[in-house]
Amino acid sequence: MRRKKAIVDRSILRRPVPGAIAALAFLAVAGLVRPPESAAQSDGPVPIVFDARIVGDANRTRFVADMTDAADAAVFTLADPYRIVVDMSEVGFRLPDDAGQKGRGLFSAFRYGLISRGKSRIVLDVDGPVKVDKSFVVPPADNQPARLVIDVVPTSRKAFLAANRAYRDSLAVKGAAKRDRALVATGQGGPGPTVVIDPGHGGIDTGAKGRNGSVEKNLTLAFAKILGKKLKETGRYNVLFTRTDDSFVALGDRVAFARENNADLFVSVHANSFRGRSVRGAIIYTVSDDASDKMAAEIAQSENQADVLSGIDIPDEDSDEVMDILLDLTQRETRNFGTVFAKNLVKELKLTTPMFKVPHQQAGFKVLEAPDVPSAMIELGFVSNADDEKLLLSDSWRDKTAGSVVQAIDDFFERKLAQRGGQ
Numbered sequence: 001m002r003r004k005k006a007i008v009d010r011s012i013l014r015r016p017v018p019g020a021i022a023a024l025a026f027l028a029v030a031g032l033v034r035p036p037e038s039a040a041q042s043d044g045p046v047p048i049v050f051d052a053r054i055v056g057d058a059n060r061t062r063f064v065a066d067m068t069d070a071a072d073a074a075v076f077t078l079a080d081p082y083r084i085v086v087d088m089s090e091v092g093f094r095l096p097d098d099a100g101q102k103g104r105g106l107f108s109a110f111r112y113g114l115i116s117r118g119k120s121r122i123v124l125d126v127d128g129p130v131k132v133d134k135s136f137v138v139p140p141a142d143n144q145p146a147r148l149v150i151d152v153v154p155t156s157r158k159a160f161l162a163a164n165r166a167y168r169d170s171l172a173v174k175g176a177a178k179r180d181r182a183l184v185a186t187g188q189g190g191p192g193p194t195v196v197i198d199p200g201h202g203g204i205d206t207g208a209k210g211r212n213g214s215v216e217k218n219l220t221l222a223f224a225k226i227l228g229k230k231l232k233e234t235g236r237y238n239v240l241f242t243r244t245d246d247s248f249v250a251l252g253d254r255v256a257f258a259r260e261n262n263a264d265l266f267v268s269v270h271a272n273s274f275r276g277r278s279v280r281g282a283i284i285y286t287v288s289d290d291a292s293d294k295m296a297a298e299i300a301q302s303e304n305q306a307d308v309l310s311g312i313d314i315p316d317e318d319s320d321e322v323m324d325i326l327l328d329l330t331q332r333e334t335r336n337f338g339t340v341f342a343k344n345l346v347k348e349l350k351l352t353t354p355m356f357k358v359p360h361q362q363a364g365f366k367v368l369e370a371p372d373v374p375s376a377m378i379e380l381g382f383v384s385n386a387d388d389e390k391l392l393l394s395d396s397w398r399d400k401t402a403g404s405v406v407q408a409i410d411d412f413f414e415r416k417l418a419q420r421g422g423q
């Protein structure tokens with residue numbers, strides 16, 4: 001006998017259905033379910049998702065994930081772009097590198113990974129408004145793996161948004177954004193200026209994928225750790241990280257973290273990707289309302305998609321709030337400092353790594369938007385270029401390039417102090 005756990009909205013339900021085996025479970029309806037069984041997922045190893053596939057057509061499409069054991073799951077939808085989000089108790093993913101890149105029927109792609117400690121997520125992209133017609137988890141039985149099943153059928157935008165609103169209104173979700181924060185403060189108590197190092201991406205948000213399979217989120221973390229270690233070794237800085245492991249951190253939370261910790265400098269570490277495979281070299285970005293050029297705008301847009309792709313609901317609030325004149329002045333000064341730092345970075349980095357022909361560019365990067373923390377993003381190189389990718393994976397390159405960044409940070413604060421002292 002196989003029991004089925006129906007998943008309704010975001011509430012986690014574990015409801016057994018009698019008599020349903022995997023193939024037939026599809027036919028069971030929510031009305032057949034019984035009261036919850038005793039919960040208790042053991043504290044042992046987490047279930048592993050080892051296969052995921054999409055079947056069906058544009059009239060009804062099914063997502064199936066095979067797992068070594070059942071996980072709790074909750075499903076909800078997000079609009080603009082249309083997404084189905086499946087939040088689960090923590091699972092491991094052992095899927096092929098290209099899993100989720102090809103769509104079928106109503107699904108165009110999917111992503112997966114950790115969204116916060118103890119919580120995993122799958123985000124399914126859909127081309128138009130859909131209704132989650134069925135969703136359930138079947139525990140393993142009779143040599144069949146546990147299985148997560150999500151069925152969607154087309155619906156109207158109106159119906160989709162109504163379902164969405166119901167979700168937004170729920171208390172559980174209002175608290176989620178805060179609970180999901182996985183910010184880590186380490187290396188506390190250093191003297192001197194506070195430098196926040198921000199390794200790009202993490203968890204479900206993998207970032208760019210390299211020519212030979214490297215993943216941006218891992219490259220940025222590896223580099224950030226070496227950079228942080230070198231900075232601490234100088235004894236001159238209080239060094240904080242927005243993440244120190246493979247967790248997802250929303251862009252706004254990274255900015256908020258820097259502000260809450262009164263950061264004196266925010267350094268975001270990324271790796272680029274672009275269509276042309278010959279394009280290579282490091283680029284330093286600072287924030288501006290006007291992008292340097294189309295490529296910069298495109299790269300900023302792609303970096304800014306991180307939250308959307310990870311299934312974060314971004315409320316459509318008015319972004320053009322009236323800006324206080326003092327804040328405006330602060331922001332202008334902050335951006336000037338960001339530009340000074342970017343120039344230092346270019347000067348130092350060109351000694352240790354190939355630079356893009358226009359090495360300092362500007363665009364509307366959300367993660368650089370703190371009005372009172374000078375911020376810059378280092379795109380270390382293009383993982384879409386095989387030579388750059390090789391560098392980014394090299395320990396000796398990391399070591400000397402991180403050394404250049406430390407030098408640029410030293411110059412930045414020396415100059416700032418000199419300016420103050422000279423007045």
Ligand SMILES: [Zn+2]
Binds near residue numbers: 200207208216271303
């Ligand atoms: Zn990135």
